[in-house]
Amino acid sequence: MPKDYAKPRLVQHKEGMMNKFGSVTNNFMDSIEKVKVATLVQEFGSPLFVLSDKIIRQKYRDAVRDFAHQYPRVQFSWSYKTNYLSGVCAIYHQEGSWAEVVSEFEYEKALNLGVPGEKIIFNGPFKPYESLKIAAQKRSKIHVDHMDEIFALEKIAGEIHRPIEIGIRINMDVGIYPAWSRFGFNLENQEAYTAVSRIQSSGKLIIKGLHSHIGTFILEPNAYKTAIQKLVFFAKKIREDFSVKIDYLDTGGGFPSSNTLHTQYLPGHQVNPPIEKFAEVICGELMKYVGMFDKPPLLILETGRALIDEAGFLISTVVARKRLSDGTAALVLDAGVNTLFTATWYKHDIIPAQAYSQIMENTVIYGPLCMNIDVVRPLVLFPALSSGERVIIKPVGAYNMTQWMQFIRYRPAVVLIDQKGKVHQIRRKEDLDYMTMLESIPPYLLGRKAKDLPRKA
Numbered sequence: 213m214p215k216d217y218a219k220p221r222l223v224q225h226k227e228g229m230m231n232k233f234g235s236v237t238n239n240f241m242d243s244i245e246k247v248k249v250a251t252l253v254q255e256f257g258s259p260l261f262v263l264s265d266k267i268i269r270q271k272y273r274d275a276v277r278d279f280a281h282q283y284p285r286v287q288f289s290w291s292y293k294t295n296y297l298s299g300v301c302a303i304y305h306q307e308g309s310w311a312e313v314v315s316e317f318e319y320e321k322a323l324n325l326g327v328p329g330e331k332i333i334f335n336g337p338f339k340p341y342e343s344l345k346i347a348a349q350k351r352s353k354i355h356v357d358h359m360d361e362i363f364a365l366e367k368i369a370g371e372i373h374r375p376i377e378i379g380i381r382i383n384m385d386v387g388i389y390p391a392w393s394r395f396g397f398n399l400e401n402q403e404a405y406t407a408v409s410r411i412q413s414s415g416k417l418i419i420k421g422l423h424s425h426i427g428t429f430i431l432e433p434n435a436y437k438t439a440i441q442k443l444v445f446f447a448k449k450i451r452e453d454f455s456v457k458i459d460y461l462d463t464g465g466g467f468p469s470s471n472t473l474h475t476q477y478l479p480g481h482q483v484n485p486p487i488e489k490f491a492e493v494i495c496g497e498l499m500k501y502v503g504m505f506d507k508p509p510l511l512i513l514e515t516g517r518a519l520i521d522e523a524g525f526l527i528s529t530v531v532a533r534k535r536l537s538d539g540t541a542a543l544v545l546d547a548g549v550n551t552l553f554t555a556t557w558y559k560h561d562i563i564p565a566q567a568y569s570q571i572m573e574n575t576v577i578y579g580p581l582c583m584n585i586d587v588v589r590p591l592v593l594f595p596a597l598s599s600g601e602r603v604i605i606k607p608v609g610a611y612n613m614t615q616w617m618q619f620i621r622y623r624p625a626v627v628l629i630d631q632k633g634k635v636h637q638i639r640r641k642e643d644l645d646y647m648t649m650l651e652s653i654p655p656y657l658l659g660r661k662a663k664d665l666p667r668k669a
């Protein structure tokens with residue numbers, strides 16, 4: 213058979229050009245918090261996640277200040293699923309944050325990290341009976357998601373011989389579509405009201421809080437204004453009808469980081485509202501209604517990605533440069549969607565970690581998986597890096613270190629750079645021992661070796 217003939221193709225090389233965001237400069241990034249990328253990779257390998265203690269604390273303190281300035285009774289609760297590495301949670305807890313968990317694993321992890329039971333918020337649609345019971349005994353803030361959980365908690369109240377304090381998760385229309393309606397009780401169709409009525413009739417549970425988490429990466433601060441209004445008026449209604457006294461309102465998380473969604477044209481750091489905007493709207497709205505409560509309710513926030521995304525960097529190495537059959541330039545990195553789950557949602561910044569040539573070309577950046585979906589960045593104007601050269605991908609602090617996949621590769625190490633610039637490994641790179649630690653081969657499959665096993669008498 214004759215071989216297919218592909219016509220040679222001329223590709224226009226582009227110098228770094230002016231665009232509407234300014235000129236493209238040779239802005240490589242060869243260090244993170246003053247620690248050289250080369251040093252980090254030499255010691256911990258590539259790919260490598262790097263977190264900055266300084267940025268984590270800075271973001272946290274700024275956010276708390278933004279809220280507390282306008283509404284003093286505020287409490288943050290760290291969303292474990294956003295990044296539950298022990299070293300990360302320890303920073304938030306040191307800063308005074310509670311823990312917000314959504315599974316028995318996360319609940320156990322919070323207890324293990326020394327968080328007092330009453331400072332753990334237990335959310336989520338599936339809380340196994342045994343962990344619900346422990347959470348009830350430890351007086352954690354259990355936010356009920358559905359009727360079956362109410363029945364389970366009433367049973368537990370009988371078993372531990374005392375009523376259990378709870379919060380109720382509420383979902384509602386806040387003008388963001390599709391609305392998240394699968395968690396908690398719906399407000400508009402009276403489901404939440406019926407649930408309260410049902411809870412009051414048994415007397416085994418005491419409603420102390422109302423919770424909502426309206427979605428994630430919410431770009432419209434006014435959605436929270438609506439949420440606060442609806443929660444406050446629901447609190448008023450159930451107080452009038454059932455004498456339920458609400459101690460706290462929890463508006464969940466959902467603020468965006470500075471990442472850029474694939475659907476966004478302008479860069480996220482320019483157009484995504486900062487936390488202070490959300491603080492303004494939420495506190496401003498709540499202040500209008502504080503008079504309706506005996507005591508201003510505690511305002512709880514479970515902000516995840518907006519607090520930690522910018523504190524995370526991923527160092528990755530170019531393993532190959534190639535050209536696709538249509539002539540498109542491509543780079544293959546040692547980190548793909550297995551390591552960088554959020555590449556599915558974001559156009560991350562990918563910055564060369566060394567000086568590079570100004571010749572730019574539209575390039576697809578792939579990961580190392582043998583799967584077509586393993587794209588770190590679809591077509592982007594990028595310099596022609598060579599294999600062995602490195603890039604820094606950012607911001608990557610949120611969700612990647614919990615949603616990373618083990619598929620065909622070891623997950624990389626994670627290091628934390630402290631305020632003094634000292635580097636601490638907070639998670640080792642995986643190895644074969646770790647990967648096979650939970651496995652066993654039944655003796656009948658052991659072949660020759662099986663014969664050598666001692667025989668039962």
Ligand SMILES: *Cc1c(COP(=O)(O)O)cnc(C)c1O
Pocket residue numbers: 291293294312314335336425427428429464465466467514515516517518
């Ligand atoms: C995931 C989650 C959060 C954190 O959400 P972000 O969008 O990362 O701020 C907070 N509360 C609940 C209930 C969650 O499920």
